[in-house]
Amino acid sequence: MTNSSSNKIYLFSIDLEDVRLWMPNGEKFKERVCANAHAYMKWLSKHNFTCTFFTVGEVAEKYPELIKEIIAEGHEIACHTNKHIPLDKQTPDAFKKDLEQNITHLLKAGATTLKGFRAPIFSLTEKTQWAFEILEELGFSYSSSVLPAKSPLYGWEEFGGAPKKISNKLIEIPMTVGKVGPLTIPYGGGIYFRVLPPFLTAGKLKKHSTANNPLLGYFHPYDIDTEQEHFMHPGINNSKFYNMLMYYNRDKVFSRLDKIIDKGFKICTYENYCENILKV
């Protein structure tokens, strides 16, 4: 991928986390992380692409063999905190300790280099930008943690949509967002990718034609899981409507992803993108 003929880059990535671990007695439900990670790997291998798995420490601790398999297939492992606590719910010191544990678990599971970080729920905002200094201190070279839009949860609209150097050592690659009706949303991944009909965002894909304007996408194990038991997901205020969306169109994700690849997009790891493709 280093000398790609196409400039259309899809920074497709997996946030490797286990939602059951954030619920009381959540482990009474079936373990689905490994099967879903394997399904993503199978799809990536079909297209001969590698991607980045932003991995929560407690997942690496529970499934070290899975981490080894991901690495053996050439994918990149990056950090996604140890226990998936949003940054505004932590002090800088607590965040640093948590991230150090995340690193320890990933290294123990077989990762050798860890260059990237993604904040849980894109919780790196104007208020929590102290995190950048800690990321630098711990030797990270990139972060993909900012949602550059107004959002009911977290967002930092003023950051802007382009990859940006935070310092000589650290780059932030913010999530891709675009306007759909009155909303500005991250259309390249997750729940929006599943819920919105593709014709609403098809036109937007055309703007991702240069290396410095990649399409970013984040997916979770559950986004493709058609066999997961039905339960109320944590972190959505017991909203039945939102929980319905959590399960919506999961069976359509791979065919929709295939269509993006058909449009000439190439997937690569964030590490490869930062080191060989992005010019900032």
Ligand SMILES: [Zn+2]
């Ligand atoms: Zn996450």
